[in-house]
Structures are given as structure tokens and as C-alpha cells.
Amino acid sequence: MKKQLLFTLAFLGGITFASAQTEISFDAAGDDLQSFTVGQQNSDDLDEGILTVSGTGVAVTNNNFMGIRSDTPTDDGATGTWIFTVSTTSATPINATLNLDMAKRPGCSVSGTVAVSGYTSTSYSFGSDGTDVSAVVDAPIEFGSIISLVSGTPLTVTITLDEMLNVDNTATSIFRLENVILERDGALSVEEISANNIVASVSPNPVTNSFQINSNKSVERVELYNITGRLVKTFGEEAHYDISDLATGIYIANIKTQLGSKTIKVVKE
Structure with a gap:
């Protein structure tokens, strides 16, 4: 009986009970x-x-x-x-x-x-x-x-x-x-931001092939995410940001400047 109990406890100890992730x-x-x-x-x-x-x-x-x-x-x-x-x-x-x-x-x-x-x-x-x-x-x-x-x-x-x-x-x-x-900061609803003396906008928006970033601070890096949060493109500072190879839809441009990161919604037609 004791051996059976020890076996049962050992068996249960090997089971992982997954809890719901809510x-x-x-x-x-x-x-x-x-x-x-x-x-x-x-x-x-x-x-x-x-x-x-x-x-x-x-x-x-x-x-x-x-x-x-x-x-x-x-x-x-x-x-x-x-x-x-x-x-x-x-x-x-x-x-x-x-x-x-x-x-x-x-x-x-x-x-x-x-x-x-x-x-x-x-x-x-x-x-x-x-x-x-x-x-x-x-x-x-x-x-x-x-x-x-x-x-x-x-x-x-x-x-x-x-x-x-x-x-x-x-x-x-x-x-x-x-x-x-x-x-x-609710950036999915904002197309132009002005905070901490940073002003940034994307043009044209909606965009067909490429867009420009107008900012009063130097742009160091641009990360483009799709609506599910997956990173799809990364840029340095460029005159034109080419997204002609991307599917139509809504993207989020995470613009990194000298004073921090800001995000702008970009609509690809």
C-alpha cells in the first residue's frame, strides 16, 4: 500500500497542470x-x-x-x-x-x-x-x-x-x-503628433508607393509594423520610405528621434 501511494505521488508529480491564461x-x-x-x-x-x-x-x-x-x-x-x-x-x-x-x-x-x-x-x-x-x-x-x-x-x-x-x-x-x-499614448488614432517639442507627420498619407517624414528633429530610425504588431520593415533616415512591396492596409511607423520614439498611423493604398 505504501509503495502504491509513493508510486501514485511520483506519477502525479510528473504531471504539469496548465492554468488558463486570461x-x-x-x-x-x-x-x-x-x-x-x-x-x-x-x-x-x-x-x-x-x-x-x-x-x-x-x-x-x-x-x-x-x-x-x-x-x-x-x-x-x-x-x-x-x-x-x-x-x-x-x-x-x-x-x-x-x-x-x-x-x-x-x-x-x-x-x-x-x-x-x-x-x-x-x-x-x-x-x-x-x-x-x-x-x-x-x-x-x-x-x-x-x-x-x-x-x-x-x-x-x-x-x-x-x-x-x-x-x-x-x-x-x-x-x-x-x-x-x-x-x-493612443497613437493608432493619431496621424500627426506634437509633444515634447517634437512635430512629425507623414506625407502623403494614404500612401501608394513611398512616403516622406516631416520632422523638426533628426530621424535616426524608422520601424514599420503591421496591425498585428509584427515588424515588417526597418529604415534609417531616408528621403523617401519605400513600401511599394507591402500589401494594402494599416501600418504603424515607429519614428525614433533624438528625443525619443513617436508613432504615426500609415495607410497603404
């Missing part, structure tokens, strides 16, 4: 733009613990997202909620823009709200834009208020899916969350 923390000493992944891999910042479903909704777990599908074709009863917490260890308040990298099936429509504790909720609605239920289209959501993060006061983010109209697709996710992006 909180992300903005690194005050890190980049101005920080992206947090969602999925079921151990390396993901948020996992299936953030997602609950109701109605006819069914949770879909994937290495790259957390989604919702329905077992009922042509159904609008699938609902669900993603809930997670955002925090920081910074004792000084950090103002940030919250962006949610969402996606949906083109042949389906979704609507709901995004709520952050202490702020006015933001509504979203994406209509059906075709009958293709096999493809996936981006459905990004930007929270309507700049949020303030400070140590000891975490914020709860609740994404509510109130209605999802499914069109004959019961095998795959209809609506899903892929990444959570936080941008310091």
Missing part, C-alpha cells in the same frame, strides 16, 4: 506597440479560458485564435463572450489604444459590443459580404476610448457576440479573436 500585461519598458496572441499553444498570451459560448454557439480552439461556430445552418442564435484582463506593472499611468484583431466568414454577419471596466462600451457590426463561407476576412475593432493602465488597477475587457448569422457553415469558426494590440 490576463495580459503591458510592459512599460517595452515597445510602444505590443501585440498579444490568442490560441491554445503554450506560448500564447491568452487561451481558451477567455471564451464562453451560449445559445447554439460552439467554442472553436485553434493554435492561432479562439472562435465560435454554430451546429445549425442559417442560424442567428449563436452567441458568446471573450473576457480577459489587461494590466501593467507601471506606477505611472500609461494611456493606450486597444485594438482587437478579429476575423469572420464573408457569408456571415456578426454584431455585439466591447466593454472595458470604467469606460463607455463600443458597439460593432459586420454585415454579410458575399456567400463564401470558406474564406476568412479581417474584422478589426478599435475600442472607442483611450484606456489608462496603472499598477494595481487591472482592467477587464469583455467582447460580447450578441448575434451571429450563419450561412450553411457548421464545420469551422464564424467569428474569432486572433490578437490583442495595445498602443501607448
Whole structure:
């Protein structure tokens, strides 16, 4: 009996119990733009613990997202909620823009709200834009208020899916969350900045092939990120910044000057 007990304890000691990852923390000493992944891999910042479903909704777990599908074709009863917490260890308040990298099936429509504790909720609605239920289209959501993060006061983010109209697709996710992006100082909503005697702007914006940076301080380095927070290009100081090889969409230019880093939204047509 004693040997059996020791064997059982040794066996249990070799098991690792994974806890749900439902909180992300903005690194005050890190980049101005920080992206947090969602999925079921151990390396993901948020996992299936953030997602609950109701109605006819069914949770879909994937290495790259957390989604919702329905077992009922042509159904609008699938609902669900993603809930997670955002925090920081910074004792000084950090103002940030919250962006949610969402996606949906083109042949389906979704609507709901995004709520952050202490702020006015933001509504979203994406209509059906075709009958293709096999493809996936981006459905990004930007929270309507700049949020303030400070140590000891975490914020709860609740994404509510109130209605999802499914069109004959019961095998795959209809609506899903892929990444959570936080941008310091709300730079995702600002195209021209003036702070600490630094003035910077991008022209033309939107841009087709290349853009210029107009700044009253010397530009030392430019890092260009896509909307998910991935670094796609790095420049030194140049007369023209060529992005002709990039796909159309929204990018974030992190401009490093003598007085620090500033970010500007760049729209590629």
C-alpha cells in the first residue's frame, strides 16, 4: 500500500497542470506597440479560458485564435463572450489604444459590443459580404476610448457576440479573436503628433508607393509594423520610405528621434 501511494505521488508529480491564461500585461519598458496572441499553444498570451459560448454557439480552439461556430445552418442564435484582463506593472499611468484583431466568414454577419471596466462600451457590426463561407476576412475593432493602465488597477475587457448569422457553415469558426494590440499614448488614432517639442507627420498619407517624414528633429530610425504588431520593415533616415512591396492596409511607423520614439498611423493604398 505504501509503495502504491509513493508510486501514485511520483506519477502525479510528473504531471504539469496548465492554468488558463486570461490576463495580459503591458510592459512599460517595452515597445510602444505590443501585440498579444490568442490560441491554445503554450506560448500564447491568452487561451481558451477567455471564451464562453451560449445559445447554439460552439467554442472553436485553434493554435492561432479562439472562435465560435454554430451546429445549425442559417442560424442567428449563436452567441458568446471573450473576457480577459489587461494590466501593467507601471506606477505611472500609461494611456493606450486597444485594438482587437478579429476575423469572420464573408457569408456571415456578426454584431455585439466591447466593454472595458470604467469606460463607455463600443458597439460593432459586420454585415454579410458575399456567400463564401470558406474564406476568412479581417474584422478589426478599435475600442472607442483611450484606456489608462496603472499598477494595481487591472482592467477587464469583455467582447460580447450578441448575434451571429450563419450561412450553411457548421464545420469551422464564424467569428474569432486572433490578437490583442495595445498602443501607448493612443497613437493608432493619431496621424500627426506634437509633444515634447517634437512635430512629425507623414506625407502623403494614404500612401501608394513611398512616403516622406516631416520632422523638426533628426530621424535616426524608422520601424514599420503591421496591425498585428509584427515588424515588417526597418529604415534609417531616408528621403523617401519605400513600401511599394507591402500589401494594402494599416501600418504603424515607429519614428525614433533624438528625443525619443513617436508613432504615426500609415495607410497603404
